[in-house]
Amino acid sequence: MPEDNKNHKYHLNQLYFYLTEGCNLRCRHCWIMPKYQADGHTYPLLHLDLFRSIIEQAKSLGLSGVKLTGGEPLLHPQIHEILELIRVEDLRLTVETNGVLCTLDLAQKIAACKNTFVSVSLDGADAETHEWVRGVPGCFKAALEGIRNLVEAGFRPQVIMALMRRNKGQVEAVVRLAERLGAGSVKFNIVQPTARGERMHESGETLTIEELAELGRWIETTLSASTTLRIVYDHPLAFRPLGKMFGDSGDGCELCGIVGILGVLANGSYALCGIGEIVPDLVFGHAQKDRLKDVWFKTPVLLEVREGLPHRLEGICNNCLMKGLCLGSCIAQNYYSGKKIWAPFWYCEEAYNQGLFPETRIRPNI
Amino acid sequence: MPDTAKPIPNSLVVLREEFDDWAILFDSATGNAFGLNPVGVFVWKCLDGNRTIKEIVNELRENCEGVPEEAEGHLREFIQDLVEQGLAGYETQKD
Numbered sequence: 001m002p003e004d005n006k007n008h009k010y011h012l013n014q015l016y017f018y019l020t021e022g023c024n025l026r027c028r029h030c031w032i033m034p035k036y037q038a039d040g041h042t043y044p045l046l047h048l049d050l051f052r053s054i055i056e057q058a059k060s061l062g063l064s065g066v067k068l069t070g071g072e073p074l075l076h077p078q079i080h081e082i083l084e085l086i087r088v089e090d091l092r093l094t095v096e097t098n099g100v101l102c103t104l105d106l107a108q109k110i111a112a113c114k115n116t117f118v119s120v121s122l123d124g125a126d127a128e129t130h131e132w133v134r135g136v137p138g139c140f141k142a143a144l145e146g147i148r149n150l151v152e153a154g155f156r157p158q159v160i161m162a163l164m165r166r167n168k169g170q171v172e173a174v175v176r177l178a179e180r181l182g183a184g185s186v187k188f189n190i191v192q193p194t195a196r197g198e199r200m201h202e203s204g205e206t207l208t209i210e211e212l213a214e215l216g217r218w219i220e221t222t223l224s225a226s227t228t229l230r231i232v233y234d235h236p237l238a239f240r241p242l243g244k245m246f247g248d249s250g251d252g253c254e255l256c257g258i259v260g261i262l263g264v265l266a267n268g269s270y271a272l273c274g275i276g277e278i279v280p281d282l283v284f285g286h287a288q289k290d291r292l293k294d295v296w297f298k299t300p301v302l303l304e305v306r307e308g309l310p311h312r313l314e315g316i317c318n319n320c321l322m323k324g325l326c327l328g329s330c331i332a333q334n335y336y337s338g339k340k341i342w343a344p345f346w347y348c349e350e351a352y353n354q355g356l357f358p359e360t361r362i363r364p365n366i
Numbered sequence: 367m368p369d370t371a372k373p374i375p376n377s378l379v380v381l382r383e384e385f386d387d388w389a390i391l392f393d394s395a396t397g398n399a400f401g402l403n404p405v406g407v408f409v410w411k412c413l414d415g416n417r418t419i420k421e422i423v424n425e426l427r428e429n430c431e432g433v434p435e436e437a438e439g440h441l442r443e444f445i446q447d448l449v450e451q452g453l454a455g456y457e458t459q460k461d
Contacts, residue, residue, distance in 0.1 A: 241384070241385075241386050241388065242384065242386070242388035242389075242390070242401045242402075242403075243386050243388050243403070245401075246401050246403070247388075247403065321382070321390050321392055321399035322399070324398070324399065358384075360382040360383070360384050360389075360390060361382075361390070363392065363397070364380050364382070364392060364394070
């Protein structure tokens with residue numbers, strides 16, 4: 001594999017650890033499709049020694065932070081040791097959890113790490129709705145308890161709600177619940193047409209582009225003005241008002257740092273991100289036999305992404321004025337949907353084809 | 367640049383105004399896009415080659431509330447940024 005010196009300017013800023021192949025919930029929209037891990041079942045987990053070895057190698061490549069996700073990261077039996085290692089290495093920590101297993105003890109352990117950001121999924125303001133999405137009875141009450149534990153440990157966690165037809169009427173109620181719980185922000189995610197999410201799209205359980213665009217406008221204007229919580233509606237940048245991103249009270253771009261991140265799957269494989277769980281093309285080696293440095297600097301797909309973003313993006317992404325910031329929104333999703341790295345983001349392409357793409361964000365014909 | 371210099375926009379740059387008074391400047395020569403806040407949009411529209419920076423500041427004070435004392439300095443920096451990005455320039459004086 002070729003090694004290009006100019007490629008060395010790319011620091012490996014963050015590793016995304018998909019710690020567990022199993023998950024304690026069965027979310028109907030999950031884009032990774034972990035196996036359901038109930039009592040008595042176990043599935044592959046990232047071994048602690050491998051985790052330690054990867055961190056050691058990554059620090060010399062510029063590592064400054066890690067994200068723990070899954071599956072469900074708090075399901076890992078050595079999560080305390082993993083958190084301790086992150087604390088000792090002084091790495092920024094992001095945790096994406098369903099909250100169910102977040103005891104006060106664990107929340108305090110997470111709080112001991114540097115600049116920690118924690119998000120907890122809450123897909124409804126009541127048990128019936130949340131558990132319809134998450135597939136396991138009792139998980140609503142447990143998630144609320146997890147959030148309360150995080151708040152008691154000093155966090156103001158982010159609540160993340162995935163929007164679908166079943167729960168779209170609970171958007172405001174989730175914000176009010178988040179306020180009462182002591183959350184710091186609420187993020188609304190669009191269900192991606194990947195893995196289980198793809199089935200939801202096919203069965204009409206997700207919202208249409210038109211509905212999502214309309215809901216986004218309401219959330220970003222009316223709803224966000226009614227709360228002190230930071231509200232993030234995670235549609236592509238082309239749909240976001242500039243003032244919401246860059247104004248005095250703006251909340252940034254929420255960019256995917258694709259050129260500075262690498263995924264580590266529960267079985268020890270390196271991948272573009274969690275997409276490697278379901279798309280073998282985007283798995284780049286294994287931590288037990290490949291040096292991280294070689295994977296980071298020599299993997300053809302990673303080199304191609306660094307060289308080609310954003311100018312090689314195709315479709316509406318190529319003609320979008322936000323492409324330099326947006327970078328195609330999600331390369332993993334684009335590969336899944338379009339079978340190539342440079343495929344346009346499905347949401348923007350569909351919006352454009354339906355005449356719903358914002359005119360002012362399209363490259364003018366001069 | 368002397369105080370009498372009057373900035374003008376690059377004719378290849380397109381202003382795309384949006385619903386919330388923000389706008390995007392698109393440089394068709396480079397393909398680069400830049401976001402402008404409402405004050406930036408106001409200033410951009412004043413770059414017609416007929417106003418000095420001092421005159422643009424006066425326009426701002428007449429049309430906007432709460433313009434700070436240091437506005438002229440900020441405006442000079444902003445216009446210098448536009449010039450450095452190739453989005454604006456100054457009319458060449460004929461001898």
